[in-house]
Amino acid sequence: MTEMGQNLRSTVRAAITLTVAAAAYEVLARSGYFAPALLPTLANVARALFASLADGTMIEHAAFTLYRVLFGFSLAVVVGIPLGILMARFQRVEHFFLPLVSALMPIPSFALVPLFMLWFGIGNLTTVLIVFYAATFPMVFNTWSGVRSVNPLWLRAAGAMGADENSLFWKVIIPGASPFIITGMRQSFLRAWIAVVGAEMIAASDWGLGWVIFDAKEFLNTDIMLAALIVIGCIGYVFERLVFGSVERATVQRWGMTRAAKG
Amino acid sequence: MQDAVTTIAVDRTLGRLRGGERLRLVARNIFPFVVVGGIWEIVAWANIFPRRLFPTLEEVASSFIQLTVSGILPHHTIDTVIRLLSGFALAGVFGVTIGVLMGRSRRAEDICLPLVSICAPIPGLAYAPLFLLWFGLGNLSSVLLVGFVSAFPIIFNSWTGVKAVKEIWVRSAQSMGADDRRLFRYVILPGALPYILTGLRLGLAQAWRILVAVEMLAAVPWGLGWMIFGARKFLNTDVMMAGIVVIAVIGLALEKFVFRKIEDYTVVRWGMITS
Numbered sequence: 001m002t003e004m005g006q007n008l009r010s011t012v013r014a015a016i017t018l019t020v021a022a023a024a025y026e027v028l029a030r031s032g033y034f035a036p037a038l039l040p041t042l043a044n045v046a047r048a049l050f051a052s053l054a055d056g057t058m059i060e061h062a063a064f065t066l067y068r069v070l071f072g073f074s075l076a077v078v079v080g081i082p083l084g085i086l087m088a089r090f091q092r093v094e095h096f097f098l099p100l101v102s103a104l105m106p107i108p109s110f111a112l113v114p115l116f117m118l119w120f121g122i123g124n125l126t127t128v129l130i131v132f133y134a135a136t137f138p139m140v141f142n143t144w145s146g147v148r149s150v151n152p153l154w155l156r157a158a159g160a161m162g163a164d165e166n167s168l169f170w171k172v173i174i175p176g177a178s179p180f181i182i183t184g185m186r187q188s189f190l191r192a193w194i195a196v197v198g199a200e201m202i203a204a205s206d207w208g209l210g211w212v213i214f215d216a217k218e219f220l221n222t223d224i225m226l227a228a229l230i231v232i233g234c235i236g237y238v239f240e241r242l243v244f245g246s247v248e249r250a251t252v253q254r255w256g257m258t259r260a261a262k263g
Numbered sequence: 264m265q266d267a268v269t270t271i272a273v274d275r276t277l278g279r280l281r282g283g284e285r286l287r288l289v290a291r292n293i294f295p296f297v298v299v300g301g302i303w304e305i306v307a308w309a310n311i312f313p314r315r316l317f318p319t320l321e322e323v324a325s326s327f328i329q330l331t332v333s334g335i336l337p338h339h340t341i342d343t344v345i346r347l348l349s350g351f352a353l354a355g356v357f358g359v360t361i362g363v364l365m366g367r368s369r370r371a372e373d374i375c376l377p378l379v380s381i382c383a384p385i386p387g388l389a390y391a392p393l394f395l396l397w398f399g400l401g402n403l404s405s406v407l408l409v410g411f412v413s414a415f416p417i418i419f420n421s422w423t424g425v426k427a428v429k430e431i432w433v434r435s436a437q438s439m440g441a442d443d444r445r446l447f448r449y450v451i452l453p454g455a456l457p458y459i460l461t462g463l464r465l466g467l468a469q470a471w472r473i474l475v476a477v478e479m480l481a482a483v484p485w486g487l488g489w490m491i492f493g494a495r496k497f498l499n500t501d502v503m504m505a506g507i508v509v510i511a512v513i514g515l516a517l518e519k520f521v522f523r524k525i526e527d528y529t530v531v532r533w534g535m536i537t538s
């Protein structure tokens with residue numbers, strides 16, 4: 001009862017906060033203290049959002065961005081997981097790739113955007129490669145540490161019960177490393193999402209949510225900028241909470257291994 | 264959510280090894296770079312790509328030295344580092360304060376959490392044009408943006424850290440007569456510190472990533488991001504590569520020397536985590 005009361009009060013407070021923040025923004029926007037072009041009212045933002053959704057431009061931009069981010073992210077997963085597993089299982093591979101990975105990892109993906117623009121031109125290829133670069137490293141690192149941290153007791157127990165290499169790999173190592181792998185996917189999607197918006201801004205390419213924001217700046221269309229921000233936030237939220245949240249619930253939590261996944 | 268970087272333990276053991284083994288370890292770490300460098304050289308000399316776009320390593324090295332000697336590269340670097348530190352300091356002060364407040368008081372949590380969780384998932388760079396419009400081109404908006412963006416991981420981690428302090432520690436301190444101030448100073452702050460440090464570390468990494476991109480967009484007069492972006496216009500790929508090298512070195516140094524050290528001095532020494 002008290003718990004419910006507490007929760008109710010929290011919800012009410014959250015609602016009040018958001019309303020107050022929105023109202024404060026509205027007052028500031030309407031006061032004329034700032035130019036209306038820089039600080040559009042919420043009604044204008046909503047109108048811009050609905051107009052661009054209704055005529056399909058915003059949806060098309062979002063589709064382009066999603067295509068790039070998912071393409072780059074899948075590439076990163078396809079490369080990152082096997083590389084991470086190989087690094088953890090074979091010492092030679094680890095000795096070769098670990099120094100390279102640790103040296104490349106601290107380079108922010110945006111630093112490479114101008115270089116990639118020169119090499120691959122403006123457009124999809126550059127953006128996808130930047131996303132790939134940004135998303136690969138968390139994937140490799142988490143897979144690597146996941147496979148390494150599989151409890152050796154499990155390996156020995158499975159070995160003693162007569163598991164061959166193959167079933168040891170699929171039945172023990174992969175499930176044992178999966179909390180880390182899923183955490184890695186989550187982190188690398190987050191990175192990919194950040195990278196795609198940035199890459200679209202710098203390597204402008206006519207389509208994409210990052211480009212919308214940047215383009216809107218040139219014409220002082222602050223309402224469209226805020227609308228695109230809302231769309232970006234929503235898509236990010238959907239992936240982070242719904243997609244990865246449900247993947248985690250369906251796998252790691254059901255297997256009772258969340259403790260390791262918190263890392 | 265700890266960054267995976269913490270798991271690199273290669274150099275950790277370096278000091279403990281004896282001469283021969285140490286040499287072998289160094290050689291083993293250098294070998295991959297030699298291979299990649301060799302492949303790079305071969306591709307560059309084979310002229311598969313135009314030389315301007317794909318410079319040899321000598322050209323990169325010579326432009327690196329030239330830029331360093333003429334003082335251009337240090338100037339860019341110093342400006343970038345100053346911007347990074349001032350943005351990060353802003354984020355650290357506000358982030359830890361807000362996070363701790365949110366952890367300690369239910370009211371603050373209810374008020375701040377919705378705002379923070381709405382603003383946090385939007386990629387930092389998406390705010391850049393907005394900040395540029397509001398605060399103009401240049402230093403102010405880039406520092407503010409870096410601070411704003413890197414505050415989120417700090418807020419989240421401080422908040423979790425304070426909440427993760429064991430209830431039994433708080434109760435036992437209270438029953439031994441600790442007042443609020445001492446409870447905070449001696450129980451909550453040390454208890455939350457591992458999380459806060461993780462947050463600061465993530466925040467710094469975030470700040471570093473965003474800053475490079477912001478410098479490209481904000482038209483600041485000096486800065487590594489700007490140097491790379493400017494060099495593109497003149498097809499100075501060697502200058503770009505030199506800039507990227509400096510960026511990588513600073514990123515590595517921040518991780519290895521700043522945060523490792525702080526962690527060793529505080530939480531590891533107090534036995535909160537094992538290094």
